[in-house]
Structures are given as structure tokens and as C-alpha cells.
Amino acid sequence: MPRLNRANILPFLNWLPQQTRASVGRDALVGLSGAILALPQSIAYALIAGLPPEYGLYAAIVPVIIACLWGSSWHLICGPTAAISIVLFASVSPLAVPGSQDYIGLILLLTFLAGVFQWLLGMLRFGALANFVSHSVVLGFTLGAAVVIALGQVPNLLGLEVPSKATALDSLITLLRHVREFDPASLGLGLATVLLGAALKRWRPRWPTLLITLVLASLTVWGLPHVFGHVQLVQGFVGRLPPFSPLPLDVETVLRLLPSAVAVGMLGLVTSLSIARSLATRSQQMLDANQEIRAQGLSNIFGAWCSGYLSSGSFTRSGLSYEAGAQSPLAGVFSALWVALFAVTGSALIAHIPIPAMAGSIVLISWGLVDIRGIRALWRVSHAEFAVMALTCVATLLLELQTAIYAGVLASLFFYLKRTSRPRVQQWMAGDEEVLKVGGSIFFGASHYLQVRLQRTHGQRVVIEAQQINFIDYSGVEMLHQEARRLLTHGRTLTLRRARAQVVEELKKLEGEDNCPILFED
DSSP states (O other), rough: OOOOOHHHHGGGGGTTOOOHHHHHHHHHHHHHHHHHHHHOOOOOOHHHTOOOHHHHHHHHTTHHHHHHHSSOSSSEEOOOOHHHHHHHHHEEEESOTTTTTHHHHHHHHHHHHHHHHHHHHHHHOOGGGGGGHHHHHHHHHHHHHHHHHHHHHHHHHHHHHOOOOOOOHHHHHHHHGGGGOHHHHHHEEEEEEEEHHHHHHHHTTOOOOOHHHHHHHHHHHHHHHHHHTTSSSSSOOOOOOOOOOOOOOOHHHHHHHHHHHHHHHHHHHHHHHHHHHHHHHHOOOOOOOOEEEEEHHHHHHHHHHHTOOOOOEEEHHHHHHHTTTTTTTOOOHHHHHHHHEEEHHHHGGGGGHHHHHHHHHHHHHHHHOOHHHHHHHHHOHHHHHHHHHHHHHHHHHHHHHHHHHHHHHHHHHHHHHHHHHHHHHEEEETEEEEEEEESSOTTTTTHHHHHHHHHHHOEEEEEETTTTTTOOOOHHHHHHHHHHHHHHHHTTTEEEEEHHHHHHHHHHTTOOGGGGGEEEOO
């Protein structure tokens, strides 16, 4: 674990005293821009998660402040996201009625558990563990989640009340049974929102598209009550700061939510670290992955007690922070404070937003999640990783979302082990020597393949060029000893040439240096 010092306990003290009046003013303006973007997004994501709209705002306040102050990235802005929201909904909706107090309590408990998992990873310096969720898994999950999110909003777009289902396939089947009952006014309003939003994204990408479309839709419903008077509106709420929320910490519930908490916690870390690394490369900042992971964990641990559901890095808000010239993480802190101000003073405005328009906006958000360029690049670079991406996407559509993440991770590990289980071996004869140049580690997955290659040799002296062998485990050590003894019974020898000191040391441990049947050459 990291040694406790000021840098670990209060890392913001390393950069906060360096801020000037000009930099603070700049960050306040950048934070205002981020808040304008975050307000409609947070409300939309809360609805995706099956929560009342105010919980989206709560998730954009306390968790964001903690993640910014305790993290290491200058520009990473956290908060509720579409992918995390749909996983939470899929995980908890079978256990309680969405929007109910029991449901809210379970969502916050899952957030707390995911935060504890993230914090422990950071404290144990297991930041590299997030790398096991490969980029191809993230691409496939995001593509599948985009379809699930869009499909989940189609009933709202059509003005239908359809019960939610655990998988996308079940949702589609249920939707097809009720599709003829659609409301033309709701559909027209939702489609108009989609088309206007798509046009603004194309021609005015820097404008706050989501905010503009929702304001126009609200004005349309208000101005034409004889046409849209029956259209459902977003539920209003009492304006206040995030309230304290006690968590249902009984053992049975904790154990039931734990697998989902691990999956969604890992997904949040992968998303956050990917964004942070990308922006750090562009800003030439040194990033501390373990500190960032600890910050993500703390933000969700304390955020859950302050009514904030699980947050992670936001692509759009982090990109805006960088492009707008944020000087420090204070930009994210100011963004959260602006959102808090709105949560207190502007909550009544939420009740004027029509649900079909919000559904149309969420459909646009889900389309924005699809990384078409990344998918095409993946196909060009690696068909195996493209298969992992496709498998994860299909699993996302057919299975519960947390299960799909595990399926994608297992598929990535399968292809990785398959690739590393056949290390590169170049083989040639040099007089009475038969030389095998091995490029890769000799571990349990690769030892059988290399053993077969050794058993097919015919040279009097079998030599392994070992300078590229970085690691050998017990299975590899035992296999090489076994093959060396087999060769000795036929009057032949096994020699490792130019092996690393660490590899030689491991090979001599098995039977002692004096009894080692393997020869070594520099």
C-alpha cells in the first residue's frame, strides 16, 4: 500500500496553492460551460438509470468535486454516464421497481460497493488490472449499450408505457407487441427533437445541442397545448442540495449486488483511465493511474452517501474542459458548484421538459457513443480483437450487461493466451548444434508447445537462444528440466545461451545448482 503522506491524503495541496486569480477566473468560466453541458445530460442519464431526474444532478455534484480534488488528471471530469447508467438499470431493475425508494437505495448501495472496490484497487496499486478490460471490450460494450439505451427509449418516444426487461431482446419483443398503440403527437415531438439535434451536431457542433433541443421542445408543448397538452412531462422535484442517504448495508443485499459492483466498477475505471490518458498525452501531463483510481473510488464511496449514483469519466465534459483551456482540476469543481446552484434554484424548470423530447435526446446521446472510426480501425488492425468486440456487443444485447462485460474480458484473455501460448521459435542447424531462438516467455500456457518443438529436434547439442525470454514460471522450469534429462539419456545436451540472470536463477532453484541438467552459455 502507498505510504500515507500529504501527497496521498490531500493531493490537491500540490497544485491548489499555485493557482492565480486569472487561472481561477478561467476555470470558473470553463466550469460554467461544463455545467451547461452537464445539466441536461445528467437528467437524461438519471432517467436511463431508472432514477428520478434530481439524482442525475446529485451525481454531478459531490462525486465530481471529490474526483477532481483527489485525482491526478488536470482535465478529467467525472459524473453520470450513459453506459454506467444502463448497467445500473439492468443490474437493479429486476430487484426493485425503478424510481421507488427501495430501488434508489439499491442503486446507491451498488455505487458504494463499486467505490470500495475501486479504492481498494488503488490502495493495492492494482491500477494495471484495469488493462485487462481491453479497448475492444469497451468498444463492443459501448456499441451494445448504445443499442440497449436507444431501444429502452423507444417506448417514451412513442408515448407508450411498456414494462422494462432485463435484456435488449426481451425489450424488443415486448415493444413489438405494443407498437401499434403509439401516440402520434409524442412520436412527432420526439422525432423532431432527434432531427434538430442531429442537424445542430453536424452544423454547429460547439453549441449546447441538448440544452437547445430540450428548451425548444418545452416551448413547443407550452405554446401548443391543444396538440401536445396530453404529452407526459418529466417529473419535477424540490430544489435542494444533495441530501444524506442511508444505505441498506445488510449482508444478503451486499452479496447479491457484489458481482454487478465489480463489473460496473471496473468499467468505470477503464473509461476514466482511457479518457485521462488520452488527455494527458495531449497536454503532456504525467498521470498517476493509482491515484486516479483511488480518487474514483472515494468519489463513489462518499457520493453514495450524498445521493450521487455511480460516476465515471465523461468523454464530452472532459474534452470540453481541455478544449476550453482549463488551467487545473478547479474547472471540474466549479462545474459541480454551478450544477449545485441550478439544483437549488432552477429545479422547477425540469417539470416543463416533455418525456418524448428527452427520449429523443437520449437516442442522440446513444448514437454519439458509437465509435465507428474505432470499430473500422479495429477491423483493419486485428480480426481477433474485432471478434472480441463483436462477441461483447452480442452478449450485451442477449445477456445482462454486467455478464456481457465479463464475457468480453474472458474472450480477450482467451485470445491473449492463445497468442502467447505459441511463442515465436526460429530453428536452424549449425554443425552438430540445433538452435531454437525463442521469442516470448515460457509459462504454463506455452510450455507444452515448446516441449513439442524440443522433442522434434535431432541435433547432438540442442541450444535455446534465450535472450528474448523475459519470464519463466514453474511449469516452464519443470518442462526444461524434463527435456534436458531426456536428452541426456540419449547422450545429447540442452543448453541455454545468453539467458537473463533471472531465468537462470529460476532454473537452478528446482534441483540445486550442482544437479541442474541444463547447461548455460554467455
